[in-house]
Amino acid sequence: MTDLLIKPSKLSGTVNIPPSKSMAHRAIIAACLAKGKSVIDNIDLSDDIIATIEGMKAFGAEIEILDVGTRKRLVIEGVWKNETSEKRVIDANESGSTLRFFIPIATLFEGETRFVGRGKLGSRPMDTYEKIFNEQGLLFKTSGTPELDLTVSGRLSAGRYEMAGNVSSQFITGLLFTLPLLAGDSVIAITTELESIGYLELTLEVLREFGISVTFNEMERRFEIPGNQSYHAHDYTVEGDYSQAAFFLSAGALGNDVAVTGLKSDSNQGDKGIMGILEQLGAEMKVEGDTVTASAPNGLNGDVVIDGAQVPDIIPVSALVASLSAGETRIINLKRLRIKESDRLEATKEELAKLGADIRVVGEELHITGVPGLKGDATGWSHKDHRMAMMLAIASTVSEKDIVIKDAEYVSKSYPTFWQEFEALGGQVSEWNLGK
Structure with a gap:
């Protein structure tokens, strides 16, 4: 098991997002x-x-x-x-x-x-x-x-x-x-x-x-x-993955300078909903061909209700952005988060709270009051869940102090090159401990 030490650093550059x-x-x-x-x-x-x-x-x-x-x-x-x-x-x-x-x-x-x-x-x-x-x-x-x-x-x-x-x-x-x-x-x-x-x-x-x-x-x-139908052989190219793009687009909304390429603008992927969620929180989305960037020149503002029923996979990183958005944000309809690779409802609350977020689980909702910044100086855990590990990585870019992520290797479930991409953009990653 791999534990990684992440030092706070801003990300900058372009990431070609992996296929869906x-x-x-x-x-x-x-x-x-x-x-x-x-x-x-x-x-x-x-x-x-x-x-x-x-x-x-x-x-x-x-x-x-x-x-x-x-x-x-x-x-x-x-x-x-x-x-x-x-x-x-x-x-x-x-x-x-x-x-x-x-x-x-x-x-x-x-x-x-x-x-x-x-x-x-x-x-x-x-x-x-x-x-x-x-x-x-x-x-x-x-x-x-x-x-x-x-x-x-x-x-x-x-x-x-x-x-x-x-x-x-x-x-x-x-x-x-x-x-x-x-x-x-x-x-x-x-x-x-x-x-x-x-x-x-x-x-x-x-x-x-x-x-x-x-x-x-x-x-x-x-x-x-x-x-009585039959499948016909067909050549097919897989489009880029909005589920994975959500992490780097959220990084952009949080003040990092990241462009995400390889995305289909008319995609039917439900997790394309990350763009609407970030806009709800005050981010500006810019789309040029297959490249998307997010920024928040006027700051992020909560005081919104986000419906997570259709997009359970992008809720952890959406909660991270909401934690740094002024005001009160409610993320509702999260029952299905409990039966993912981890109980993502509790895991999201637990890990963001460690970093200094003001976040609570209320029934099947997350209630988040925005804070000016995350303190870091904590040991986070992926809960052996790829999306939790990647959320914590993005959180490190807006934390005051270092974060240790336990069981960071679980990104391989969906994004095996995530840590290489993160470092290529300027993330400072070092192995903290290699367990048995």
């Missing part, structure tokens, strides 16, 4: 479900993406990884070329996307699929799928231990699926990948207000690119899915 992890997961899966060869460009081999690559290989896909500059290119031959064994083991590591996308997909193949993983993945809710599998008489067997150990088998049936809209959109995406390949037509009816719609729009975008037709009836909250 959300889009990469989806493009890899769609290419692997197609007959023929696809090429997926602009890939970063984060831990989560490696889990998806290895998982699709277990289903029979052939995936060649090529170096193209600082990124990777994947040449993919779909799963249908090779017959898989009747039993396969898929290591989802700590990737909720890999696990939840793959569970319905596993029903397309003969035999049993066993899913293993680590961290908090085994404790993240799975009852949505368990109910579906039980109703259809399919195997859904857990080990009963805290670690993920789940075995599934059997074939899903086409038909009507009813799902609450306030559960993870990953369940819906898993079904959207799978149901078009079944013999009959299907409907996914959403029974409550639909959260994380941005992630589902990403899924529909990738499905269209690979030849799959799904209609979303927004008025009736229904996904209408014709059966």
Whole structure:
């Protein structure tokens, strides 16, 4: 385990943001479900993406990884070329996307699929799928231990699926990948207000690119899915990741001079919402082509309400900016932060409070009173959560004194080059302690 000492220093320069992890997961899966060869460009081999690559290989896909500059290119031959064994083991590591996308997909193949993983993945809710599998008489067997150990088998049936809209959109995406390949037509009816719609729009975008037709009836909250479809091989380039850009755009709003390149201005990524959040807090956003900068020449001002329901991944760094914005900021609808890699609701409060922020958890909200500056001089903890580690790094740029970040290596889950990028921009990082 790596503990890093971060000395306060301003960041300056340009960062070419890594490809979207959300889009990469989806493009890899769609290419692997197609007959023929696809090429997926602009890939970063984060831990989560490696889990998806290895998982699709277990289903029979052939995936060649090529170096193209600082990124990777994947040449993919779909799963249908090779017959898989009747039993396969898929290591989802700590990737909720890999696990939840793959569970319905596993029903397309003969035999049993066993899913293993680590961290908090085994404790993240799975009852949505368990109910579906039980109703259809399919195997859904857990080990009963805290670690993920789940075995599934059997074939899903086409038909009507009813799902609450306030559960993870990953369940819906898993079904959207799978149901078009079944013999009959299907409907996914959403029974409550639909959260994380941005992630589902990403899924529909990738499905269209690979030849799959799904209609979303927004008025009736229904996904209408014709059966007997097939994925078409397709070359695809993954766009830049607004989830990761959020950290450096927030750094700009806090007084650092950082330009972020590689972003698609008309992206459907939900975490593009960071731009609106920063504007709510008084920042000015400048967009020129694929480059975005944030600044706050007139200072940051709270006294706003930020809705976190659609953007749970960018709430920790948004809370950091709010902590340095004058007035009272409320960030609401944060229930889902509790079931991420850490309990991000409590972790965000705990870590920012260590640095001198005035922040409280009230039910499922964060209430933040802006302070003039952060003191630092504290040992923060990533909570083994990539987004907490990166938030603390950005906090160091506006702290009076040093910060130690424990378990800083967890950035590799989504952004393996984060610390190199941080140092290239002027961040002062040194290894404080290397534990066992």
